[in-house]
Amino acid sequence: MKRLAALALVCAALAGCAAPSPATPTDRALVDELDPVAYPKGYKENPTKEDPLRDCGDETRSWRPTPGDADGPTVRAIREKGYLVVGVSQTALLLSRRDQVSGKMSGYEVDIANAIARALFGDRWEQSLRFVNMPTGKRLLSLDTQPNREVRARDATVEEVPQVDMVLADVTVTCTRVTQFGIAYSRPYLTTRSGLMVRDGFKEDAQGPDDLGGSVVCSGDQTTNSAEMIEIRDRQVVEGKTPLRPVTVQDTSECLPLLQRGLVDAIATDTVILAGFRLQDPGTRVLPYRDAEGTTAISLSGDPERRDLVRFTNGVLDRMRADNSLSRAHDTALSTMEDRSALPDEPYRD
Amino acid sequence: MTIERGGERRTGLVFARITVAGVVGALLVGVVGVLGLAARQDALGEAIADRGTLSAAMLDVYRALADAEAASLNALLVDPQRAAEAKERFREDLFEVHDALRRAESAAAGCAEDCPGARLTTLVDLLPEYSRLVEVGWVGNAAGDPVGTSYLAQASYLMQETLLPAAERANQEQRAAMVDGLEDGVAHPWFLYALLVAGVAGMVWAQRIVRERTRRRNNRGLLAATAVVILLGAVVLAGTVVASSRVGTSTALLADVVVPLSEARNEARKADGQEARIVAFPALGDREGLANLFRKAGERLAAASAHVEAERDLLGTAREALEQWRETAEPMTRPLDPSLDHKEMTAIIVNPREGLHTTDDVAFDAAVSAVIDHHRTLATAAAGSAWRWTAPLAWVLALGALLAAGSVYWGMRPRLEEYR
Numbered sequence: 001m002k003r004l005a006a007l008a009l010v011c012a013a014l015a016g017c018a019a020p021s022p023a024t025p026t027d028r029a030l031v032d033e034l035d036p037v038a039y040p041k042g043y044k045e046n047p048t049k050e051d052p053l054r055d056c057g058d059e060t061r062s063w064r065p066t067p068g069d070a071d072g073p074t075v076r077a078i079r080e081k082g083y084l085v086v087g088v089s090q091t092a093l094l095l096s097r098r099d100q101v102s103g104k105m106s107g108y109e110v111d112i113a114n115a116i117a118r119a120l121f122g123d124r125w126e127q128s129l130r131f132v133n134m135p136t137g138k139r140l141l142s143l144d145t146q147p148n149r150e151v152r153a154r155d156a157t158v159e160e161v162p163q164v165d166m167v168l169a170d171v172t173v174t175c176t177r178v179t180q181f182g183i184a185y186s187r188p189y190l191t192t193r194s195g196l197m198v199r200d201g202f203k204e205d206a207q208g209p210d211d212l213g214g215s216v217v218c219s220g221d222q223t224t225n226s227a228e229m230i231e232i233r234d235r236q237v238v239e240g241k242t243p244l245r246p247v248t249v250q251d252t253s254e255c256l257p258l259l260q261r262g263l264v265d266a267i268a269t270d271t272v273i274l275a276g277f278r279l280q281d282p283g284t285r286v287l288p289y290r291d292a293e294g295t296t297a298i299s300l301s302g303d304p305e306r307r308d309l310v311r312f313t314n315g316v317l318d319r320m321r322a323d324n325s326l327s328r329a330h331d332t333a334l335s336t337m338e339d340r341s342a343l344p345d346e347p348y349r350d
Numbered sequence: 351m352t353i354e355r356g357g358e359r360r361t362g363l364v365f366a367r368i369t370v371a372g373v374v375g376a377l378l379v380g381v382v383g384v385l386g387l388a389a390r391q392d393a394l395g396e397a398i399a400d401r402g403t404l405s406a407a408m409l410d411v412y413r414a415l416a417d418a419e420a421a422s423l424n425a426l427l428v429d430p431q432r433a434a435e436a437k438e439r440f441r442e443d444l445f446e447v448h449d450a451l452r453r454a455e456s457a458a459a460g461c462a463e464d465c466p467g468a469r470l471t472t473l474v475d476l477l478p479e480y481s482r483l484v485e486v487g488w489v490g491n492a493a494g495d496p497v498g499t500s501y502l503a504q505a506s507y508l509m510q511e512t513l514l515p516a517a518e519r520a521n522q523e524q525r526a527a528m529v530d531g532l533e534d535g536v537a538h539p540w541f542l543y544a545l546l547v548a549g550v551a552g553m554v555w556a557q558r559i560v561r562e563r564t565r566r567r568n569n570r571g572l573l574a575a576t577a578v579v580i581l582l583g584a585v586v587l588a589g590t591v592v593a594s595s596r597v598g599t600s601t602a603l604l605a606d607v608v609v610p611l612s613e614a615r616n617e618a619r620k621a622d623g624q625e626a627r628i629v630a631f632p633a634l635g636d637r638e639g640l641a642n643l644f645r646k647a648g649e650r651l652a653a654a655s656a657h658v659e660a661e662r663d664l665l666g667t668a669r670e671a672l673e674q675w676r677e678t679a680e681p682m683t684r685p686l687d688p689s690l691d692h693k694e695m696t697a698i699i700v701n702p703r704e705g706l707h708t709t710d711d712v713a714f715d716a717a718v719s720a721v722i723d724h725h726r727t728l729a730t731a732a733a734g735s736a737w738r739w740t741a742p743l744a745w746v747l748a749l750g751a752l753l754a755a756g757s758v759y760w761g762m763r764p765r766l767e768e769y770r
Contacts, residue, residue, distance in 0.1 A: 036475035038483065038508035040500075090631070091496035100426045100491055100499065100630060101433075103692025130691070133631065159638075253500045257486075260497075280495040 037263065042137070042221060042250035049227040056175035061349035062187045062297070063307055065315030072308020074301075075120070078165060083128045084120055086113045087142050087164040090133045091253035093276030094333050095170055098133070105131050108333035109168040112189060112298070112317070115325070116166075119316045132162045136220040136251045139167050145182030145301045166313065167299040170270060172224045177299075184302035186313045187348070188295035189326065191341035194225050195271040196287040197278070202265060208289030213242030215265035220252035225268045228291055256281065270296075275337045295344045314348075361563045362769030365762055368556045372575065372758030379549055379579075380751020383542045387586075387744040390535050394593075394740060397531025398733045400457045401524050404466060406726065407454035408521035409612055411447055411473065413719075415517055416619030418443035419509045420711075422484045423626030426491055426502055427696045437488065444481060447473075454520075464527045469520035473513060480508050503631045506623070518616065525609070529601050536594040536736055539586065542747075546583040549754075550576055564765060571761010575754040582750040589743045596736035603729035606657035608722055614650035615718045617643045618672065621679075622699075622711045628682055629695045641683035644676045651718070660728075661721045668717035674703065675710035 069075060078084055088109060090098035096107040110131075117129035134142055141148050142164045152158050171177070172192060173185050196208065196217070206212060209232045219225040229246035236243040247264060249255055255267040256277045266287075267277065274286050298317075300310050320326035327343055334340045418440050425436035451473060458466055483505035490498025553576040560569045621643035628636045651669060658665050678698055681690045690698075702709045708716075 036479055038476065038479050038504060038512070040504045041507040041511070091499055093496055097496045098499075098692075099494070101429055103696070251500070251503075253496060254504065256497045257483075257500050257504060277497075280490070280497045 039263070040249050040251075040254040040258070042248075043254075044221060044248045045245075047221060047226055047230065047246055047248040049222075049230045056178060058349040059178045060173045060175055060185055061346065062185050062314055063311050064348040064350050065311045065318060069308050069312040069315055072312060074306045074309040075312050078309070079120060083130050084113075084117050084166075085130045085132055085162070085164040086116075087134045087139055087162070087167040087169055088113070088131050089136065089139075089169045089251070089253070090131075091251065092170055092273055093279055094272055094336075095276070096131075096168065098131075108190070108329055109170070111329040111333070112320070112326070113168050115320055116313060116316045119312075119319075132164055134162065134164075134167075134169065136169070137222045139169050140171070140177060140181040140183060140299055142167060143181065143183055143299060143301045144306075145303055147180065147182040165300070165309065170273065170296055171299045172270070173295045173297050174224060178302065181299075182302045183299045184307065184310045186298035186300065186310060187317050188297040188344040188346050189317060190272065190296035190330070191344045192270040192272060192294050192296050193341070194228055194268060194291035194294075195274050196289050197259070197267045197269075197274045197284050198265060198287065199259060199262075200283050200285050202285075206287055208287055209244055209268075210236070210241070212244045212266055214245070216245045216247055216263075217266045217268050218247050218249060218255035218258055218264040219268040220255075221248040221250055223248075223252065223269070224294065225252075225270070229268050259284065271339070272334065272337065275334070275340075279336060293341065295346060358769050362766065364559060364563065365765045365769055368559060369758060369762040369766060371552070372556060372572070372762070373755040375549060375552060376575065376579075376751050376755035376758060379542075379545045380748050380755075382545060383539070383586075383747045383751070384744045386539055386542055387740070387747060390537070390539070391737070391740055391744065393531050394535025394733075394737050396460075397528045397535060398730065398737060400460065401528035401531055402730060402733070403457035404454050404461075404524040405521055405528055407450045407457065408466070408469075408517050408524060409722075410450035411454070412514060412517040412521060412616055413619060413715075414443045414446035414450060415509065415513050416616065416623060418447065419506060420619065420622040420626060422487075422502065422505065423623060423630055424700055425488060426499070426630050427626060428700055430492075432700070433488075440484065444477070447477065464523060466520045466524060469516045469523075472516045473520075476508065476513060480505055480513060483508065499631055506627055506631075509623075510620075514616075514620070521612075525604065529604065532597045532601060532733055532736070536590060536597045536740060538590050538594075542586060543583060546579050546586075549579045550583075553579065553758075560762075560765065564768075569761045569765070571757045571759070571763075574761065575757035578750050578754040578757060582747055582754075585746055585750075586743055589739050593736040593739040596732045596739065600729040600732035600736065602657075603725050603732065607654050607725040608729060610650040610654040611718050611722045611725075614647045614654065614668075615715060615722065617647035617650065618675075618711060618714055618718070621647065621675075625679060625682060625695075625699045629692060629699065637683050640679065644672070644679070644683070647672060647714075648676070654721075658721060658725070661724050664717045664721050668714050668721070671710045671714035671717065675714060678703065678710065 088096040088105065090096065090105070092107065092109075094107055096105055096109040098105050113129065113131070114125065117125040121128040132142075138158070138161050141151060141158055141161045143166075144163055166186075170190075170192075173188060177183060178185070196212070198206065198212075198215075203211060203215070209217070209229070213236065217229050219229055226246060226248045229244065233243040233246055244266075246268075249258070252269050252273060255264065255269070258264040259267055260281060267274065271286070271290070278284055278286060298313055300306070300313065317326065320329075321343070330343055331340075421436045421440040421443060425433040425440065428436065451470060454466065454470055458470065461467075483501050487498045487501030487505060490496075490501055492498070553572050557569055557572045557576070560572065561567065621640055624636060624640045624643060628640065651665070651672065655665055655669075682695060682698065700709070706713075
């Protein structure tokens with residue numbers, strides 16, 4: 001009897017060992033690598049900013065066109081080279097966007113680039129104009145200036161940033177950029193203001209950054225917008241409020257997918273860019289908040305021996321102002337913007 | 351008489367001990383040896399079946415992922431009709447990725463150590479995210495919204511920085527585990543050799559005792575048992591040497607041909623996607639990266655060439671295709687070449703050269719893949735041959751141990767009866 005009982009126990013034990021058990025779900029909390037969310041390249045959760053140079057006198061103002069500009073050394077060199085290289089963004093709907101199939105560019109900034117190419121090359125302008133796309137954060141390194149040459153000499157990763165004759169990529173005029181990159185601005189062609197965008201239904205009473213405590217706010221890396229959000233966060237911390245959480249991406253246009261995917265709560269950038277985002281996603285809302293007015297200009301080399309190209313470019317812009325083609329291009333491109341600002345009218349420095 | 355009787359009893363006792371020690375020792379050597387050889391055989395089998403399957407599956411995952419990325423970007427650059435074809439290829443590639451992952455998960459089911467679990471989970475988790483980003487990007491692009499390009503850029507970044515490296519690392523880890531398993535499976539069983547040598551020494555010692563006590567020249571049973579043990583040692587040694595040589599052939603094929611060619615193919619797949627990225631959303635380092643990818647693919651191809659015996663024609667085709675491809679795409683590797691506009695760059699990527707039906711990257715991939723498959727088959731066959739050589743050793747050892755034990759008993763039984 002005892003033997004039978006022992007045998008039964010052994011059988012039961014063996015059966016227990018062999019019994020199939022259902023597969024258990026993965027405990028995601030225990031595995032570091034299992035975050036099934038993809039962020040864009042260069043996404044920063046703790047962005048930094050350089051202290052802005054608030055006032056640099058006339059340094060950001062441009063140079064008046066003169067009669068001899070068309071024969072200046074830089075302009076002549078571009079004509080001899082046979083083509084003008086312009087650095088642009090390709091994802092700013094209203095300013096410059098590329099049709100990926102045809103490769104054709106369109107937008108307000110593209111219209112300006114076309115006019116400059118026409119002034120340089122006449123009838124051959126279309127085949128003599130090359131647009132080069134560039135990441136927002138590195139775009140100003142593409143100009144041939146003394147500070148940029150020094151950066152290129154010591155940083156091999158910058159070597160591949162294409163060298164261009166001018167950058168037409170929604171570059172806000174700041175003193176810091178003049179000093180840091182050694183650039184010169186054209187006469188501004190756009191008035192901009194920073195704004196904020198959220199998804200429809202998100203904090204419906206929100207008016208501005210002070211209503212976005214705890215929210216993740218996305219902007220382009222090393223832009224005036226990210227600097228502004230960082231400053232606001234720091235102020236909110238000092239005031240004891242719940243601060244917003246600035247994050248940055250390499251290219252401002254990457255903020256829209258992040259907003260749509262629910263990975264950020266708001267976007268801080270120029271209202272013109274926001275208007276383009278809104279057209280692409282009507283399920284978004286632009287908040288009433290506006291920062292102080294700024295201007296956008298073409299960025300060119302600030303080397304004194306290349307100043308003829310700055311003056312020549314301003315000559316083209318002035319002619320466009322005179323024949324109203326600039327305001328037509330401006331109004332056509334920004335026609336969907338209800339609160340668009342007028343063209344800036346900044347005086348020259350000389 | 352009493353003294354004589356006592357001496358006989360002591361001798362009988364010694365013979366009984368020798369018999370028990372001989373029989374039990376032979377059986378113990380058999381049991382220990384069989385267990386050891388069976389464990390090694392299992393390691394060999396696991397290396398061939400599971401690790402080999404895993405490694406091959408991860409290679410397939412990598413290739414299909416890279417193909418999917420190139421297809422996703424090509425769909426962005428071409429007209430709607432050709433975009434539909436590229437999208438179809440993309441979905442087929444993703445199906446192949448899932449199929450290979452299913453095979454890998456099945457092969458990893460019994461895995462105890464160095465398992466690819468975390469890598470597979472990363473891939474399984476992020477593939478839906480990748481697919482979503484691409485599909486949304488296409489929709490945005492078709493609607494003329496630049497946000498489509500942003501989605502595709504994020505998908506591409508996910509592929510380059512997470513998915514492809516996970517597949518590559520899983521392949522490398524499983525390949526290393528496979529080679530370790532193969533080498534462990536055919537390593538010389540030194541412990542067994544030591545036991546067999548000890549067994550022979552014990553038999554010789556027993557023979558001497560028996561000879562001294564019985565004044566007979568040799569005990570035939572002990573002699574037979576000694577011969578069986580020596581024969582067993584020789585059989586195990588010979589089987590292991592042959593199997594080891596076959597595994598050497600297999601690992602050499604893998605290391606000298608399959609690995610460098612797989613790497614060449616991977617670099618070429620990356621280059622294919624890189625070209626499209628340069629056109630669709632150029633970024634810092636893209637052009638230099640393309641030149642590096644071509645260079646690395648060429649170097650890996652050259653490294654494998656010296657060891658490829660069969661399919662040399664195909665390797666020549668691959669080399670030629672790579673050269674042509676590199677030559678055609680050379681302007682895209684310069685920091686800036688305004689002589690090529692968007693349309694011309696797109697044409698380089700998606701159009702075959704005049705008179706050809708396929709692009710050079712496809713020709714390269716097909717030729718290299720054929721050579722990889724051929725040599726992988728050869729490597730698997732060599733490893734399988736090693737397995738077949740070592741598979742009977744445990745049985746032979748078991749039979750030999752029984753025979754040796756029986757021989758000892760057979761040889762000592764008359765003496766035991768004589769001195770009982």
